[in-house]
Amino acid sequence: MSLRLASLICKTIMEDTFKDRGARKRLIEELKTKGIVDERVLSAMLKIPRHYFIQPEFRTHAYQDKAFKIDAGQTISQPYTVAYQTQLLQIEKGDKVLEVGTGSAYQSIILLELGVELYTIERQSALFNKAHARIAKFGYKATCILGDGSKGYESAAPYDKIIVTAGAPVLPEALIKQLKIGGILIIPIGDNQTQKMHSIVKTSATTFEEITLENFRFVPLIGEQAW
Ligand code: SAM
16 A cells, blocks of 8 residues: 555544534434433543544444454444443443453543543554554553453452453453452353353452343453453
């Protein structure tokens, strides 16, 4: 690709047009009809241009409620999934949050927009490098880690909230350990086809309460305490 073409594509992606904002508004209305009620989550998703995180060929589809391929054979989650997981986290300003599976960093930016202190971990270096730059471009600070998030990130534990954005075969023990008492962990658990969303609240150093929710389909969580 020539330098001129590359810079033209980049400029087109980084524009947030009237049409984009309109499409984003319609997406937010769609999310409401699907049961997303947290106004703060909806406002953050209305503000952040999802097309910045999407490959140029999917640019015109960015505001469809669909997942799309990103680098390294991974996906940017469907907007409904991002809204659903974020709503379940019950974010409070200043929460220390661990995100496992940075991917495109779209979910990361939504969390940062809600005022969290973010630690985000990704195992694919191509995605890690891009995410790091994207977060800075939006003017946010987060700790981006390249590694296996199935083991959590001990150095900054304990966390108020943990979100896992890849499908786990079982609940990774390290994540429960690294959660504060009273903290919330949102994780999809299942086989490599379908996972059920789990919302877990740590009730003491050794106990937790778990609610099993809707079915989703995520890329696999790959690592020591995963696939
Ligand atoms: N939230 C992301 C977004 O908005 O783009 C979507 C993430 S994608 C569905 C799941 C990500 O989890 C992939 O980027 C994948 O490489 C990453 N992943 C899988 N196993 C992981 C692990 N053990 N540690 C860290 N990241 C992992």
